Each structure stands twice: as C-alpha cells, then as structure tokens.
Amino acid sequence: MEAFLDRVAREIQAEATPLHRVGIVLPSRRAERALRHAFQKQVSHPVLSPAIWPIEAVMQDLAERQPAxxxxxxxxxxxxxxxxxxxxxxxxxxxxxxxxxxxxxxxxxxxxxxxxxxxxxxxxxxxxxxxxxxxxxxxxxxxxxxxxxxxxxxxxxxxxxxxxxxxxTPGGVFQRASPSPDGPPEAALRAWMHRGEIDQLYFVGFNALTPSERALFVSAHRHVGARAFWDADAHYMLNPQHEAGDALRHHRDHLPEGLTADLREPPAWLSTSNAEFTVLRANRAVGIAKTLGEVLGRLRKDHPLLEGTGVVLADEGLLIPTLQALPEGLEEANVTMGMPLTSTAAFAGLDALFQLHEARELSQGSYPYRLLQATCIHPVCQAMYTGSRDLQQVAERLRRSKRSHWSVADVLEEFGEGGELWGTYPDTSGFLQDLEGALSHYVDGLRSAWEAEPARLCLNALHSLRVWMPHAALSFGTLRRLFRQFAQESPVNFYGEPFEGLQMLGLLETRNLDFDTLILAPMNEGVLPKGRNEASFLPHDVRRAYGMPLPQDREAIMAYHVYRLVQRAKRVFFLVNGESDGMGKGEASRFIAQMEVELPRYPGIRWEDLGMQQTMDPQRLQRPWKMDKSPDVLNRLRHQLQERGLSPSSMGTFLRDPAEFYLRFVLGVYEEEAVDERMAANIRGSILHHVHETLFKDYQATGNWRVDLIPSALEAGIQEFHPGRRHSGPFVIEQQVLLKMAEDWAQAEGQRIASGEGRDLPWHIHLVEENIETTLTIGDLSVRMKGKADRIEAWQHGWAVVDLKSGSFQPSELKVKSLEELLDPKKGKALQLFTYAWLLSRHQAGGPFRAGIAAMRKPRDPVAWLTYQGDAWIRAETLAEFEQCVLHPLVAQILDPSQPFAAPDFLGEEEEN
Incomplete structure (x- = not known):
C-alpha cells in the first residue's frame, strides 16, 4: 500500500507549480523530514525543496508573536x-x-x-x-x-x-494569527506567502481543528486557493457512529468542497488489507518491555534491520525499560520521543537533596534517616560532595546507629568538610546557588553523553529557577515543586536516523507516518485513551455550552490516531499491561475490544489474542534454593551447636524454614535491620520488654510495684532501641500508644500481684530477663541449649515461666496433646515454652513446672498457660520424655546428611537426576 506522505508527494509533484514555490503545513514537526524524504523519492534530479512548516510555526509567523x-x-x-x-x-x-x-x-x-x-x-x-x-x-x-x-x-x-x-499563550497566538470565524485577511495571507516565496499552499494530515485552524483553512482556500490532504479510511468515515471519524465527518459537512475532496470518497484500506493483529499481555512495565524486546527479536529473523517497524509507547515511563530490553545486536534505533528529565539519575540525585531539606523544614531541624541515606548512596550526590570521607561508609555508620532522625550538627560532624549541601541555609536562594555550583563542577567532569546531557539540562533548570525565583522567601517544598516543573520543560532528546532501522516514538508523533509493522504499548484503558481526570474549574455543561473540548472529544481524537496508524500496517502487536492498579488500568483498551469486533469480518485480517506470551529460558529459571550437608557443613553445624548453642527460636526457625536456619545459624548471615521513622513491631516489643524488666527488677529488689517508673523506663527503652526519633508527628502518637499499653498492663499486673490472683501463694520473683543454659548430650556431642526467659516465678508448689508477648497469638497454639506435635512448625510457641520449662528443670530439680504467655495487648487477661494433655503443670517425667522424643530427634534431623537445608516449597520434592 502507498504510504500517505508518498501519495501527498506524488500528487503535489504532479502539479504545475514548481516544488520550491510550494508551501506545506503539517500538524507536527516529526512528519517534516518524512515528507521531504517522500519528495526525494519522487524526483530523479536535484530540485529545491518545498517549504514545510508545522502549524504552530505558521501561526507564530502570522501573529508575529511567540508563546510564553x-x-x-x-x-x-x-x-x-x-x-x-x-x-x-x-x-x-x-x-x-x-x-x-x-x-x-x-x-x-x-x-x-x-x-x-x-x-x-x-x-x-x-x-x-x-x-x-x-x-x-x-x-x-x-x-x-x-x-x-x-x-x-x-x-x-x-x-x-x-x-x-x-x-x-499558545492559544492566544492562534487567535491573534487567525481570529475565528473569518481567519486572517487576504492581505495578511498574501504578505506571508510573499515572505515565504510560495505560490501554492497545502494543508496535510490534519484531524480535529480548533476554531482558529478552521478559520485559517477557509480563509486560505477562499483567498489563495489552498488545498488540503486528509488521511482517512472508509471503515470509520462512513460509519456515523464511529468516534474515530467524528472530526473528519464534521469537516466534510462544514468545510468548503474544495478542501474536502479526500473525505467524500475515502479509500477502503482496512477492508482490503492483508494484516495480522496480535494481542499480547504482560505484567508491569518490565514485563511489557521484555515482551516487546522478545517480539522485536522474532521480527529480526526476517528483517534484521527492522526496516519499517515502529514502536509506539503511549506511556513515557516505558521508554527506559524498553531501551534496556532491545535485542542484542540491533544496530539502528531512532528514538523520537524525548526521555523525561525527571526519570534520569541526575534529576533523582538533586530531588533527593530537595526532599532532604524539605523534610528538615517540616520536622523542625532534623533529617530523616531514610532520606539522609538516600543522598549518601546516590552517585550524583556523592559526586557533588567535595569532602574526603567515603559517603558509603558514612551511610553504613548511619545505619548501624539505628537512629531514625539526625540533627544537622550531627550530620555535618559525620560529613566533615565538603558537606555544606547537607547543612542549614538561612534561605532557599543560598542553597540553590550552592547546588548550582556543585552541579556545574560535576557536569564539567562528565564525558559520557548519557550522563552529561541530563546533568546539563538539570543545571539549566536550576539556573532558570534561580533567575526566575521571586524575591519573597520560598520553602524548600515549593522550591522542589518548581524545580520539577522547570525540569518537565526539558526532555532529554535522542539523535538518530528517522528513515533507517527501528523507530520509537509517542502516539502524537506518529501523525502522517506509516509503518509496515507496529507495536503499540501499553494498550490499556486509562492510557489509550487517557482517563478523564484532567483538572479544570469549568464544569462539563459550561464547557459544552461554550464549545470547549470534552473528554469524549479527546477520546475521539485518540481513536483516530490509533485507527489511522493501523489502517495500512501489515502486522500489528498490541501489548497490554495485565496488572491492575485498582483503578481500571489493568483492563485492555476499549480500542482493542472495538477492533476485535469490527476488523475480523474483513477477509484479509487475522486476529489473535495470545494472552501471556513470554518464552522462559530453563537455564535462567530460579530453582528452589537448597544446600546439601557436606562434611564441611556438618563440621560447622557441630561446632555451632557446641559453642553458639541452640535456642527455642532457632529450633522454631529450623522447623519453619531450614534454609533460613542455615543462613542464620550456620553462616551467621542475618537480614539487614531496617531503620525506619515508624516503630516496627519488634522495636515496640523490645521497648515494652524493657519496661517489664525495669518494673519487675525493682519489685524483686524492693517489694514495691511502682507504676511511676513507666515514663522513665519507656524513655530509656526508646533511647536504646529507637534512637534519634522526632518529638512530633506519628512518633508522638506511637509513644502515647506504648505509654497507654504499658500503663494498662502495669495497673492490671499490680492488681494481680496485690491479690495473688493466678498464682500459687506464697510466691516470689526468681529471675527477670535472664539467660538460662544447660548441656544436652547426644552420643559424643554436647549441645549447648540456651534461652532467655522474660520472667521466672517461684511458687509454693512449683515453678512458672512467663513469656511476655506484645503481639497476638491464638490460645489453641498452646494446647498440646502429644509431644510429636511440637515438631509441627505451627506449634512454635508451644515448643518455645516447653523448652523453657525443660531448661529450668535442669537447674531446679523436682518441679512441677508451668509455662505461659502474658499478652500485653490484653492486660486484663490472665496468663495463657501451656497445657499438655489438658494439664497446665508439666511433670519432671514429661520433660524427660520431651528430651528424648523432641530434642534428640530434632538435633538428629539438623545433623542428618540426607536432608538438605531447603526452602519450604522444596521440601519433599524429588531431586532430578
């Protein structure tokens, strides 16, 4: 099929007017070079090119005014x-x-x-x-x-x-150049054509027109004989219900006949074409990009250079993942759409510094650890730091401190000289000036264009912001928003050849262009067409009454662009993001559903919906993790069991996840402890345990239950487990919640102590937050068994171990009918309590013993005791049986060389030979 611009070039070339006296107006600048290329194919000898402008340039020339x-x-x-x-x-x-x-x-x-x-x-x-x-x-x-x-x-x-x-304004330029409804006067048009040295004017490839554009078309046709070329298809032009043809049908019925010849008998490209339409689905931007790269890889088998192939990205956020997913060996790829500056590393580094100072401003002088660490590890921030210290090591010291907030003085002490950008500023203008200077020094040292161009654009945005900034003092939050707005005006442009190899562009840049093979992504509702969420103070009925565009008008324009783009294509791939965001964006675009109903009725069109299509390379599949117990591993295990010891929590970890047990117990590798502004559940538990320890140790020493110690004990616990916190915001609420929990528990516990409720009198505190250890002998192996009991009480007829829990649990977890149940991972709390009782029995002969959980969330509830076969008292003979039936088999299982350390989903699977 003949491409639209090839037809335009052929018909204009056939006219009597010399090409260099022809003027052509296009809806966008992207098609200009493509049209010149089309003219080049029509001539066999050197000629002067026609004058070609985008409509904005024509309007600015006629108005003699630039848009702000x-x-x-x-x-x-x-x-x-x-x-x-x-x-x-x-x-x-x-x-x-x-x-x-x-x-x-x-x-x-x-x-x-x-x-x-x-x-x-x-x-x-x-x-x-x-x-x-x-x-x-x-x-x-x-x-x-x-x-x-x-x-x-x-x-x-x-x-x-x-x-x-x-x-x-851009719209004001249009109105000034071509006031509706009459448009520019004849004298103005002829003077403009005289300046441009043109005799014949053409409008090419337009769709919806503003009143000013419509007036220009009519005036130019009436006064200078201008003509128009329209790109339409009978499929949507002749169907009065089809939204893709709304604007063109309106032009056909209301513009002069001399302008609408193309629209009166539109060609039937879609109904006579031989085309394949394929719908593919993938999840998230990375999945879409990988699927796109795989499609391109398949296409390269037939067309190694991917000539005539266009990738249309409706979401600019897909550009970087797509560039990274392009098949290896691809030599030519022309990226027409600009990469958002806000997606670059240079912008992210500067934005991290803006966020840091904005947070300090809001928190009255302290830096949140999370943002402070982000600036320490970001390469752009590191490059702008002029001091001699290693910021990676600074970040590590910040992490080890466990402080959620840092004062400016402490930060500057950590950074030393060269850390001025992390200090305080009396006003934002001083910070902006220092930041611009530091970034300028960084840009001077860059050699890679991929890094230098975004950094240079960020530097220009900072300079523009500093020059633009009003005299009134601005907050850092406002400065950050303004910097983002300046950055959004400066996309990172790519340079390439628009006529060779793969073409990557946005939807609006495809106007007037044709491709043999098309890949559109993501084809989702809310993206194509966009959602109806553009902010406006003008309600729908007022906009309609005054002829302003409505959401359905914008959707009709998008429909035209999509249908026009595919009407001459031979292969079309629609990529759909199958992951829902809860707002409908996981749904395929209505354009896909519409085409699936409309197009397959044409004999030459084949439609295929393949769903999720992604080839899985078996060599790259992540197999479930496992570690065989080699002699070296077994030796290490024996050493750890003898020296480090086995605790109730490590036994529970082994039963629940042997792989995690291997990492923690054998290798000593622990997950990095996060430092957060909000208190994590384990931090809250540690603080409440500290309060419990303080009150009971004081009671053990004095015999007095002192609730008044709670505030100081709580503060000491916070300083130890959550240092550097703020004295405002969510932390104040969290602190008050902890204080309330501690006070409620202390009041209820004080009443139980005074009344003796739930205890076998007389009683006394034996140990508080103390480690108890013993040795378990299995053959020639002596296993060090240990545990930390929150509280051990000596009662008249036995011993009680109480474990404090700030979280929730189910009483059914503490009911045991047989000792074998304790090897079930779901009975981890019961195993822990049984082990505490067994450890205590090795130091306090006789017994009996009981062990239970005190829930701080429910301070009025009594201790939930572990029961074995319905009895809360555990006898010495039961504990001896526990040692033989639970501890011995458990240690044997840990040391069994035939059972690898494996992730839970791998347990029980047969090994492949």
Missing part, C-alpha cells in the same frame, strides 16, 4: 494575581496549588476562542444560585464566589502583562 513558556506564564499569572487580589493575594506556596488549573482553563479558552468574561460571569451566577436560600453561606462558599468575581479581572490583567512582554 509554561513557567513564564506561571510567573506572569502570579504577578497579575498580586495586582488583582491586592491584600487578599496568596503567597506563592498557596498560589501554586490552584494556578496550574487556572492556566489550563485560560489556555483552552484562548485556543477555542471562548469569551472568558461570559464564562466566568456564568460561573459566578451558578455559584450564586447554589447559595440562594441559605441563611448564612459558609466561608468556603463565600471565598468561591469571590474567586469567580475576580477571575475575569485576573484573565484580563494576565493577558495585558503577557502582551507587554511580547508574549501570548
């Missing part, structure tokens, strides 16, 4: 807001909350030629009607009404300030 950048518009709006609102004007931090939405509304009204005065007058009347009949409107309602009264003045003053600087 987004950040410049924001600054002008802020200045206008201060003038209009006067004493009621808001600081920049508050202004930034609503200004982007107002700017978006202003821009849309300008682009579509809407009378802003009339719109805001209507909004004011709607707000007044909502308040009608109320005895006393709320303050918020009165503020909203006042806002609607002030917005017309803000709109006027905003545009006056833009005019004074020689700027306009």
């Amino acid at each position: 950048r987004a950040m410049d518009q924001l600054l002008v709006l802020f200045a206008a807001h201060e003038e209009v609102f006067e004493s009621r004007s808001q600081p920049l931090e508050e202004f930034l909350r609503w200004a982007p939405t107002v700017l978006r509304d202003f821009g849309e009204m300008d682009r579509h030629g809407v009378d802003a005065e009339a719109v805001y007058r209507e909004m004011r009347e709607i707000e007044a009607l909502q308040q009608w009949g109320l005895e006393q409107p709320t303050e918020l309602m009165e503020r909203r009404l006042e806002l609607w009264k002030q917005l017309p003045g803000l709109y006027r003053r905003y545009h006056e300030r833009l005019d004074a600087k020689g700027w306009s």
Whole structure:
C-alpha cells in the first residue's frame, strides 16, 4: 500500500507549480523530514525543496508573536494575581496549588476562542444560585464566589502583562494569527506567502481543528486557493457512529468542497488489507518491555534491520525499560520521543537533596534517616560532595546507629568538610546557588553523553529557577515543586536516523507516518485513551455550552490516531499491561475490544489474542534454593551447636524454614535491620520488654510495684532501641500508644500481684530477663541449649515461666496433646515454652513446672498457660520424655546428611537426576 506522505508527494509533484514555490503545513514537526524524504523519492534530479512548516510555526509567523513558556506564564499569572487580589493575594506556596488549573482553563479558552468574561460571569451566577436560600453561606462558599468575581479581572490583567512582554499563550497566538470565524485577511495571507516565496499552499494530515485552524483553512482556500490532504479510511468515515471519524465527518459537512475532496470518497484500506493483529499481555512495565524486546527479536529473523517497524509507547515511563530490553545486536534505533528529565539519575540525585531539606523544614531541624541515606548512596550526590570521607561508609555508620532522625550538627560532624549541601541555609536562594555550583563542577567532569546531557539540562533548570525565583522567601517544598516543573520543560532528546532501522516514538508523533509493522504499548484503558481526570474549574455543561473540548472529544481524537496508524500496517502487536492498579488500568483498551469486533469480518485480517506470551529460558529459571550437608557443613553445624548453642527460636526457625536456619545459624548471615521513622513491631516489643524488666527488677529488689517508673523506663527503652526519633508527628502518637499499653498492663499486673490472683501463694520473683543454659548430650556431642526467659516465678508448689508477648497469638497454639506435635512448625510457641520449662528443670530439680504467655495487648487477661494433655503443670517425667522424643530427634534431623537445608516449597520434592 502507498504510504500517505508518498501519495501527498506524488500528487503535489504532479502539479504545475514548481516544488520550491510550494508551501506545506503539517500538524507536527516529526512528519517534516518524512515528507521531504517522500519528495526525494519522487524526483530523479536535484530540485529545491518545498517549504514545510508545522502549524504552530505558521501561526507564530502570522501573529508575529511567540508563546510564553509554561513557567513564564506561571510567573506572569502570579504577578497579575498580586495586582488583582491586592491584600487578599496568596503567597506563592498557596498560589501554586490552584494556578496550574487556572492556566489550563485560560489556555483552552484562548485556543477555542471562548469569551472568558461570559464564562466566568456564568460561573459566578451558578455559584450564586447554589447559595440562594441559605441563611448564612459558609466561608468556603463565600471565598468561591469571590474567586469567580475576580477571575475575569485576573484573565484580563494576565493577558495585558503577557502582551507587554511580547508574549501570548499558545492559544492566544492562534487567535491573534487567525481570529475565528473569518481567519486572517487576504492581505495578511498574501504578505506571508510573499515572505515565504510560495505560490501554492497545502494543508496535510490534519484531524480535529480548533476554531482558529478552521478559520485559517477557509480563509486560505477562499483567498489563495489552498488545498488540503486528509488521511482517512472508509471503515470509520462512513460509519456515523464511529468516534474515530467524528472530526473528519464534521469537516466534510462544514468545510468548503474544495478542501474536502479526500473525505467524500475515502479509500477502503482496512477492508482490503492483508494484516495480522496480535494481542499480547504482560505484567508491569518490565514485563511489557521484555515482551516487546522478545517480539522485536522474532521480527529480526526476517528483517534484521527492522526496516519499517515502529514502536509506539503511549506511556513515557516505558521508554527506559524498553531501551534496556532491545535485542542484542540491533544496530539502528531512532528514538523520537524525548526521555523525561525527571526519570534520569541526575534529576533523582538533586530531588533527593530537595526532599532532604524539605523534610528538615517540616520536622523542625532534623533529617530523616531514610532520606539522609538516600543522598549518601546516590552517585550524583556523592559526586557533588567535595569532602574526603567515603559517603558509603558514612551511610553504613548511619545505619548501624539505628537512629531514625539526625540533627544537622550531627550530620555535618559525620560529613566533615565538603558537606555544606547537607547543612542549614538561612534561605532557599543560598542553597540553590550552592547546588548550582556543585552541579556545574560535576557536569564539567562528565564525558559520557548519557550522563552529561541530563546533568546539563538539570543545571539549566536550576539556573532558570534561580533567575526566575521571586524575591519573597520560598520553602524548600515549593522550591522542589518548581524545580520539577522547570525540569518537565526539558526532555532529554535522542539523535538518530528517522528513515533507517527501528523507530520509537509517542502516539502524537506518529501523525502522517506509516509503518509496515507496529507495536503499540501499553494498550490499556486509562492510557489509550487517557482517563478523564484532567483538572479544570469549568464544569462539563459550561464547557459544552461554550464549545470547549470534552473528554469524549479527546477520546475521539485518540481513536483516530490509533485507527489511522493501523489502517495500512501489515502486522500489528498490541501489548497490554495485565496488572491492575485498582483503578481500571489493568483492563485492555476499549480500542482493542472495538477492533476485535469490527476488523475480523474483513477477509484479509487475522486476529489473535495470545494472552501471556513470554518464552522462559530453563537455564535462567530460579530453582528452589537448597544446600546439601557436606562434611564441611556438618563440621560447622557441630561446632555451632557446641559453642553458639541452640535456642527455642532457632529450633522454631529450623522447623519453619531450614534454609533460613542455615543462613542464620550456620553462616551467621542475618537480614539487614531496617531503620525506619515508624516503630516496627519488634522495636515496640523490645521497648515494652524493657519496661517489664525495669518494673519487675525493682519489685524483686524492693517489694514495691511502682507504676511511676513507666515514663522513665519507656524513655530509656526508646533511647536504646529507637534512637534519634522526632518529638512530633506519628512518633508522638506511637509513644502515647506504648505509654497507654504499658500503663494498662502495669495497673492490671499490680492488681494481680496485690491479690495473688493466678498464682500459687506464697510466691516470689526468681529471675527477670535472664539467660538460662544447660548441656544436652547426644552420643559424643554436647549441645549447648540456651534461652532467655522474660520472667521466672517461684511458687509454693512449683515453678512458672512467663513469656511476655506484645503481639497476638491464638490460645489453641498452646494446647498440646502429644509431644510429636511440637515438631509441627505451627506449634512454635508451644515448643518455645516447653523448652523453657525443660531448661529450668535442669537447674531446679523436682518441679512441677508451668509455662505461659502474658499478652500485653490484653492486660486484663490472665496468663495463657501451656497445657499438655489438658494439664497446665508439666511433670519432671514429661520433660524427660520431651528430651528424648523432641530434642534428640530434632538435633538428629539438623545433623542428618540426607536432608538438605531447603526452602519450604522444596521440601519433599524429588531431586532430578
């Protein structure tokens, strides 16, 4: 099939007008080189190229006005807001909350030629009607009404300030160049064509038109005989219900006939094509990227250079994973879409520093460990640090300290000289200046373009922000948001050849282009088409009444782009992200469902939905982990059992997960303890255990139960297990919760002590938070058995071991009918209590013994005692049987060379030969 731009070049070439006297207007700049390439294929000798412009350039030339950048518009709006609102004007931090939405509304009204005065007058009347009949409107309602009264003045003053600087909004440029409905006058058009040295004008490849664009088309056709080329297909043009053809059908019915010849008899590309459509599904961005790379790898078998292949990414976040997933050996790949600067390492490093200072500002002078560590380990932050210390070692010292927050003085002491960026600043301008200087020094030392270009763009954004920044003091949070907005204006551009090899681009960049093979990803609802969540202060009915675009209009435009893109393709792959985010984005795009119904009825189209398709390389599959017990491992095990000892918790770990037992007990490898701002459950438990130890040791020494010791004991526990915490925010709540739990438990325990409830009187405290050890002899092996009992009480007729739990448990976990049950991983708490009783029996002969759990979550509940065959007292003969039936077999199992240390899901599986 002939590509659209090839047809355009062929028909224009056939006209009598010399090519160099032809002017062509396109909807985007991306198609310009493609059209020149199409002309190149039409001529056999050197000729001068026609003049080709994107529509924005034409409008700017006619208007003799440049559009203001987004950040410049924001600054002008802020200045206008201060003038209009006067004493009621808001600081920049508050202004930034609503200004982007107002700017978006202003821009849309300008682009579509809407009378802003009339719109805001209507909004004011709607707000007044909502308040009608109320005895006393709320303050918020009165503020909203006042806002609607002030917005017309803000709109006027905003545009006056833009005019004074020689700027306009992008929509304002269009209105100035081609005011609707008449468009530019004949004299202006002919003068513009004379300047461009053109005699014939063409509009190529447009779809939906703004009022200004429509007026330009009509005026140019009427006065200078302009023509238009439209890219349409009978499939959606001739179906009045098909959204993809909405705009083109409107043009066919309302534009002059001389402009719409293509639309009156559209070609039937889809119904006569031979094309394959394939739907693939994968999970998350990485899964989509890997599937995309695999598809490209298969395509390369037939077309090694991937000529005529286009990858269209509807989500810019897929770009980096896709680049990393491209098949090896691919020589040519042209990336037209820019990579967001906010996705680069350079931006992430600077943003980490902004976040750090924003957190210090909010927490009244302390740095959270999490953000502090992030700046220590980020390579860009490390490069901007000019001191002599190793920041990786600094990060390790921060981690070992277990402090969740650090004062600025302590941080500077750790960093030493060169750590000024981590210090305090009297205002944000000083920080911005130092940061710009440090980044400039970093950029000077870069040689890799992949690193240097994003860093250079970040440096430009910092400089623009510093120059732009108003005199008023800004918070670090506001500075961070502004820096992100500046960075969003500067994508990282790639350089490549647009006519060779693989082409990667965004959906809007595909306008007027054709590909033989297409891969679109991700084709999900909420992405293609986008969700209807664009912020606006103007409600749906007002937008419709004044001819402003509605969500369904934007969806119709997206539908046209997708259908136009596939109408001449030979192979199309739709990649769907199958993972739901809970908001519908795991659902396949409606365009897929629509095409699946519409297209297979054509004889040349084959449709296939393959679901999850990803080849699994057996060599790369992660097999369940296991470790055989070699002689060296067994020797190490015996040594550990004799020297380090076996505790109830390590026995439970072995029964629950032998692989974890091997890592911890044999190798001594433990999971890194996280340092968090919030108290983890184990930290809360350790602090409450410290309170328990303090109160009972004092009671053991004095005989007095002192609840007044709780605050100091709690503070000491926090200092030991959760140092460096803040005295505000969630921590205050957590501290109060701990205090309440400790006080409730202490009050209830004090009452039990006073009344003797639940105890065999007389009684006394024997040990509190003490280690008890003994030796278990099995053949020639002496195993060191140990455990730390929270509390041991001596009763008149026996001994009681009490284990304190700050978490939850089920009483059924403490009921044992046979000793063999204790080897079940689900009976870990019962095994722990039985072991405590057995350890105590080796030091206190006779007995009997009992062991139980005191739940601090339920302080009024009595101790939940371990029961064996319904009896809470454990006799000496039962403990001797426990030693023979549980401890001996358990140690034998640990030392059994035929049983490897394996992850739980691997246990019981047969080994492959």
